[in-house]
Each structure stands twice: as structure tokens, then as C-alpha cells.
Amino acid sequence: AAGMAAPTMEERKACWGARDEFWQCLDSHGDDAAKCEKLRRAFESRCPQQWVKHFDKRRDFLKYKKKLETEGFHPPEAAGKS
Amino acid sequence: GGPRLPLRRRLAVAGAVAGAAAAGWLYVRHQKERRQRSRRLRDLRALALGQGDFQLRDTAGTARSKADFLGRWVLLYFGFTHCPDVCPEELEKLSRAVELLERDPALPPVQPLFVTVDPERDDEAALARYLRDFHPRLVGLTGTPEQVRAAAAAFRVYVSAGPRDADGDYVVDHSVLTFLVDPDGIFRDCYSRSRTAEEVARSVRGHMDTYEPLPL
Numbered sequence: 001a002a003g004m005a006a007p008t009m010e011e012r013k014a015c016w017g018a019r020d021e022f023w024q025c026l027d028s029h030g031d032d033a034a035k036c037e038k039l040r041r042a043f044e045s046r047c048p049q050q051w052v053k054h055f056d057k058r059r060d061f062l063k064y065k066k067k068l069e070t071e072g073f074h075p076p077e078a079a080g081k082s
Numbered sequence: 083g084g085p086r087l088p089l090r091r092r093l094a095v096a097g098a099v100a101g102a103a104a105a106g107w108l109y110v111r112h113q114k115e116r117r118q119r120s121r122r123l124r125d126l127r128a129l130a131l132g133q134g135d136f137q138l139r140d141t142a143g144t145a146r147s148k149a150d151f152l153g154r155w156v157l158l159y160f161g162f163t164h165c166p167d168v169c170p171e172e173l174e175k176l177s178r179a180v181e182l183l184e185r186d187p188a189l190p191p192v193q194p195l196f197v198t199v200d201p202e203r204d205d206e207a208a209l210a211r212y213l214r215d216f217h218p219r220l221v222g223l224t225g226t227p228e229q230v231r232a233a234a235a236a237f238r239v240y241v242s243a244g245p246r247d248a249d250g251d252y253v254v255d256h257s258v259l260t261f262l263v264d265p266d267g268i269f270r271d272c273y274s275r276s277r278t279a280e281e282v283a284r285s286v287r288g289h290m291d292t293y294e295p296l297p298l
Contacts, residue, residue: 004249006163006208009215012170050244050251051166 162200
């Protein structure tokens, strides 16, 4: 599927910028996505859909990592395990 | 009985015989070691060519294999042009490491190489367009899916294309590593995402310092 060409350097930077603005908004609103709708739409319009998915996963991972660093690791209750 | 040689003379003769035997033994051992060394060098040279070899094409369409890069230090990265962030960052880092090394005129030049893990989309034109933004001497390599698969396998690089979306777009999950290969084609080191450009340059310089070319 040799569809669209890969984003250029300018397009990549525009996408990363929109992502960073969206993430900053989330950071300052306690991850309340409802408060950052406009920036979310800008982010989605500036980045290929695959990248939006990738960055959403990255954000989840970074937050999980931060949680581990600040709260420590609590293994989930292993019900029914011998 | 006939005249017997005095003790001193007998000792001298025994000593001479022992000495000759020892010299003979040392010579035989020396020859054996030389043969072993040269066999080892032959094996090492064959290993160097077989290890991490590839049959790919550069952005001019010219066939390139590892043999084409012998005589030069090589920093090689596997990636793809539709990569969201990691590949541009790693290529920036690679370019910067090469620039840092270029600042020292006493050091041999380093050849930066980019091998695509997405041959379906990354043809010569796509690679040329993408690599324009990085180091001017960065060479891009692509090939048939089989050739690219073989090259990745030769470097033990994990590659896994993700599912396509409605537009046919997809990302390729892959090991993020930059490999250092010496002028004999021997793999010397690999650098992960966590190493900075300065650290990579420092490491390459260290390898250059300890490098001894395989004798011809």
C-alpha cells in the first residue's frame, strides 16, 4: 500500500507541536480530555491517524511509568493463583 | 674398553642434543602457531563478511552489499520513513555523532547508513526525500521484502509491521539500535535509544583507538 507519502520534516514538527500543546493542556487540566477538545482536534488534523494512535499509547505509557516512579509497583491481586 | 669421553665432554654433548631437540620443538610449535593464526584470520575474515551481510540498493538504485563499505567505519540504523518520532530522533542523533567525529581531522571518516524496514513504501525516491533532512553523507538502503528481511535478520533486528488502517497506513515496530561496524566489516558495538550523540561519538573514538586492521 504505497498510498500517501511520508510526512516531511515540517509536517512532523507541526504534528509534534500540536501533540505537545494537547499534552500540555491535559497536564494542566488533570487529563480531562473534555477541557482540551480544540487542541485534540488540532492534534488529530496535523498528524496521521497512525501517529495519533502511537502518541496516545505513548502518553499512557509515560503516565504509567511516572506512576511507578512516584507510587511504586503494586502487583495486581492474583486471584486463584497457587 | 676404548677411551671414554670425559664427563664434561659428555655433558656438553648431552646439552647440545637437548638444546637441538628443544630448538626443533620450539620451531615446530612456532610453525603450528603461525598456521593456527593464519587459519584464525581466514575464519575471522570470512566471519566478518558473512556476519551482518546484506544485498540492498541505495537511493541511486545501485546494488550495495557489506563488501562495498569495507575500509570504512560504519554507523548503521534500521528504521522507516513513516516513523512517528523515534527514527527522526535517532537519525538526528546519528548525524550529530558523525558531525562530532568529523571535527577531529585525525580520525577516519564514519559512513552513516540507514536501512529501511518498510521496503513496500520506502523505495529509492521515498528514502532520498526522507534522508535529505539529515547528515549529507547518510546513505539510504532499500530492497525487495526478502532482501530487507535478510538484512534485518543478519543484524538480529526485530521487525513487525502493524495492522493497516482504513487509509492503508501502518507503523512498523522494530528494534531501535545503531550498529558500529569496523573497516574489516566486523561488528563492534551497538547503541540504544538511551545513548546520547556525545556518548556514541566517544564510544566510536574508543573503538578507533583500539582498532587493529586484520593483516592482509
